[in-house]
Amino acid sequence: MGKSFEDHSLLKIDYPDPYYSSRNGYSDAPEYFAGRKFQVKCLDLQGLKPYEVATKANSNSVSIAGDGVASIWSYREHPPLYEDVLRWSVEHPDPIKTRSQLLRSQIDQATQNMKGYKVPSFQSPIVRKANNFNKLIVLNMELHVNTRGDLFPDPLEDEIRMLFWSFDDQNYPIDLGIEGSGVFVVNSHEITRKHINFPVQTFRSEVDMVRELISLVEFVDPDILSGYEIHSASWGYLLERFRKVHKMDLGVRLSRVATKQLNKVNDRWGFTHASGIKITGRHMLNLWRPLRKELSINRYSLENVVWHTLHIKIPHYEHKTLTQWFLSNSPGNLNNLVEYYMSRLHWQMKLINKMEIIERTVEESRFLGIDYYSVFYRGSQFKVESLLVRLAKAENFILISPSKKQVFKQDPLQVIPLILEPESSFYKSPLLVLDFQSLYPSLVIAHNLCYSTLLGRLHGYDPKKTQTLGITSWKLPPGLLKLFEKHITVTPNGLMFLKPNVRKSVLAKMLSEILDARILVKDTMNGLKDDSELYKLYNNRQLALKLIANVTYGYASATYSGRMPNSAIADAIVSAARETLHSAISEIEKNEKWGAKVVYGDTDSLFVYLPGKSKADAFKLGREISNHITSINPSPVRLKFEKVYFPCVLISKKRYAGYSYEHEDQETPKFDAKGIETVRRDGVPAQQKMVEKSLRLLFETKDLTKVKQYVNLQFLKIMQNKVNLQDFLFGKEIRLGSYKNPTSIPPGARITMKKVAEDHRSEPQYRERVFYMVAKGYKDQLLRDRCMAPRDFLANGNLELDAFYYITKVLIPPLQRIFNLCGVDVNKWFDELPRNLIAPNLDQLNFKTPLINSAKCINCNTVIQRTLGRTGKLCHECSANELQTIAHMRSCVRAKESQMDATMLICKRCTKRSLRNNNSPLSTALACTNEDCSVFYDRIKAITQTEKTMAAYAEYLSW
Ligand code: SF4
Known part of the structure; x- marks a missing residue:
């Protein structure tokens, strides 16, 4: 019967649209958004017309269907009355209405992981053998200085009073006969082993203490000197203080060979991307930098990273507190001080091991053929080129080295990737996500594109003329083109490339190796589903390989900063990708049997809508479509069927969210989002939580009344200040020194500039996020004057969050963008709430105005x-x-x-x-x-x- 529906162009399954389940606050009036009219239905029982039933009293009036002759009939049961339904709903309360949830004093979040950490547990059921490459010795060091008041430590002023060190003695091939950690202290008071649980050595002066540290480094001979942040603390502080105050270059003393190295002042790139400190013969590990690359979290303090990766809360103490402890001479405080620093070393070591930072870096350097430091330090072009050089050398090619002027002079890029404008809507039926696997690298391999196979432009080809493509010019020998007539591929932008039977492209060879390695890693991953840690590790590896494969296009297209760019080759790759995507779209849409519609496409992916189809049908069609499109494209171009979204919302280019199913038998869907507030880090956490929870409610129930109840409940909590302030912190990266107009400086930068003016050592690290919140101020006070650092906000007990600003300017807009697609105006929901719950302005609180x-x-x-x-x-x-x-x-x-x-x-x-x-x-x-x-x-x-x-x-x- 379902089949006959489709024969008559009817939907096999008519999924319900989003609706309101309660008349409360519901309006019959249609809403208009983006030129579209929406009439959301209300399925409240109150809206139903009275239902006529046969009773003993009115049974005579009941007509009998059919021929009017009834051999047997009985009374119909009463449908439930409104009161019955109401009673039932009270007896079976909706989970969202439970008292504890209503009273929870924070924004309700949606994820199954209610604690909010971003990285799942690292429990590994498989015990692995020690890695042969894991023989690098890491020496961690932290130092303590006594500060002046609230100021940050300044190497020119503040003497180093304590040094804390540790190294992984398990990793050492022989027993050194010393403990793996210890404390050095300038003996200003009686700090001895009886106070603390670690070996202590006391010294008469800072210089003596540091000499002992140098001896320790020489004795342990670590390969890596590490610290959590080694610019303003740890090794950076030590080097700077001794260079400026004691006129000693510790870099030479700590190195394995005495040579002069660049310092961070002369190496800006190194300073901002790695450690910037160079010690000959040893690597410097600025731990938070690699962690920043690995983890997608808001703040990269040690405490936050430990919380998200190891799920443990660790306290943080300010320099002022630590100084007080040091000066207090109380055994308890001294013990706390030492334990605090040693625990920091412990967590650093734990992070290095758990995140396998050293092993992975070693492996990446081996694979790419570059040194260990360059893995952190150098960009992707360097990595691509190192692979390319090795292959080019084997083929007897050398890479050209164009000047900057030549690079600037070449033609600009003319082709851009195909990104369709999506049909913004709520999609209630299944939507397939199909992805061309590594499309750009596959096209380079399929069409043999390369610097070494490029013959020239077909359009206007004149054998007598010299032609210029990219930065090089050449003239083909007469008759060559005729000779290879049948062995030439012409790309959609009109470039001619030799086929692989004449000359195999070097780029293609390199990419084939990378893709083969990736397939191997992915196959290994399939056998590791039970070991989440190892699975993640391999997943990172395959992602690293994918990244290198994908940046090969970037190598050819980097017409500004590139070393050997060629805009013609880059255009050839993109135009071939556009053509592949176009032909796939028309192939899918012309097949009436599939009844599919491509609603969105982006560079290498296609979103195909299947109205009225079931989930099982969607998986069947997904496989069919991907097999067909793969079969009509040259190898190794492959359209992969990634997943089914059911349901989902497409908001705009690169912004969508949905419940995804990757396997046919998957029962619990995964919440997937791209480009929207749930995955962005430039908003506040409350925004992420509310958008995700609202979307989940929409996807699970389609009941807009439930979404409205949830959203309004959160607004009420905010208005009544029953929220956790952490959910309302903006965290933005700032770039001091790059703001020209003082009136348009972002709030985070203003706060930082003010702090730096008071204490120059409080300047944040390059690309570190600065946090601030918006407080309620006086009437007509500018927003930028109401933005303040959390510490300042908390210090003033009279301040409150600006609830109205957060609700109307931060929380409603993202919800509005999503729920407009369902015909809902979130502003109207907020308008229904009582406004007198919002606390008055400060001037009203202080009774400054006589109007009150x-x-x-x-x-x-x-x-x-x-x-x-x-x-x-x-x-x-x-x-x-x-x-x-x-x-x-x-x-x-x-x-x-x-x-x-x-x-x-x-x-x-x-x-x-x-x-x-x-x-x-x-x-x-x-x-x-x-x-x-x-x-x-x-x-x-x-x-x-x-x-x-x-x-x-x-x-x-x-x-
Ligand atoms: S605030 Fe309290 S719970 Fe949180 S880290 Fe500090 S001491 Fe631990």
């Missing part, structure tokens, strides 16, 4: 009129019921205190575990300023609110 003549009772929150001479903070009723009011106030204070105690307890446990100190006082826990921990914000908020509540009730509690 009403206020709220501090006990029951009802509005009280301030009449002349009446300044009481209680309403009449609360004033009259004195005992009741005081009891209520006391219970409020108790509730706030217990909330505060709960957060403090978490911090106390965390500190105890991390500093291995059972007697650590509460003040140590409260000194933690880990801005990447949600408990930190909760703790400060709970303390501030308790203090505020107690201050507000103070005069009444003493009654």
